[in-house]
Amino acid sequence: MKPAELTAELNHPGSQRLLRHPGPARLAYTGPDGFPRVIPIGFLWDRERVFVCTAPTAPKVKALIARPNVALTIDTYEGAAKALLIRGTAQAEIVDGVAPEYIAASAKSMNDAELRAFEESVRGLYRQMARIAITPEWARFYDFGAGRFPAFLDKLTTGG
Numbered sequence: 001m002k003p004a005e006l007t008a009e010l011n012h013p014g015s016q017r018l019l020r021h022p023g024p025a026r027l028a029y030t031g032p033d034g035f036p037r038v039i040p041i042g043f044l045w046d047r048e049r050v051f052v053c054t055a056p057t058a059p060k061v062k063a064l065i066a067r068p069n070v071a072l073t074i075d076t077y078e079g080a081a082k083a084l085l086i087r088g089t090a091q092a093e094i095v096d097g098v099a100p101e102y103i104a105a106s107a108k109s110m111n112d113a114e115l116r117a118f119e120e121s122v123r124g125l126y127r128q129m130a131r132i133a134i135t136p137e138w139a140r141f142y143d144f145g146a147g148r149f150p151a152f153l154d155k156l157t158t159g160g
Contacts, residue, residue, distance in 0.1 A: 001139070010136060014148075015141040017082075018074040021076060021108070022108040024042055025042075026041075027052060027060075028070060028073075030063065030069070031059070032062070037063070042102075042106060044101045050086065050134040050136070052134070053130065056094050060132075061132070069087070069090075072086040080144050081145070084139065087136070088135050089135050091133050091134075092132045093131050097123070097129070103119055103122075106119075
């Protein structure tokens with residue numbers, strides 16, 4: 001995908017709403033046995049990359065280091081179905097303590113008191129954390145209510 005097309009997809013207002021959505025994304029990666037895995041995971045968008053965080057010992061960390069190509073889907077069915085699909089490359093980094101992106105991602109779905117309690121709890125739990133940065137290389141935003149859907153469906157519905 002050309003950089004201008006990627007930017008246009010990621011900057012679409014619908015994409016931007018989904019990138020701020022408090023719900024989880026679904027991260028797809030290849031496991032050590034060569035089979036795909038899809039997991040729900042909290043995320044944070046920083047206008048360039050999507051961050052997900054986990055324990056350094058989580059199986060996905062080792063798998064992503066070995067095979068960094070990933071796919072990510074963020075979707076909602078509030079009203080008409082909307083989905084943002086991203087393909088890219090993941091880079092894992094082990095950081096001391098709790099990654100700030102983990103707290104910021106959690107803040108999207110918690111009020112201040114809940115976030116303070118959550119942060120206190122995770123700071124007592126994690127001595128280190130894996131911070132995984134996903135750099136988008138391809139993206140597509142679909143809004144089924146607005147007629148923005150995959151080309152094959154467009155052809156099917158228009159007879160093209």
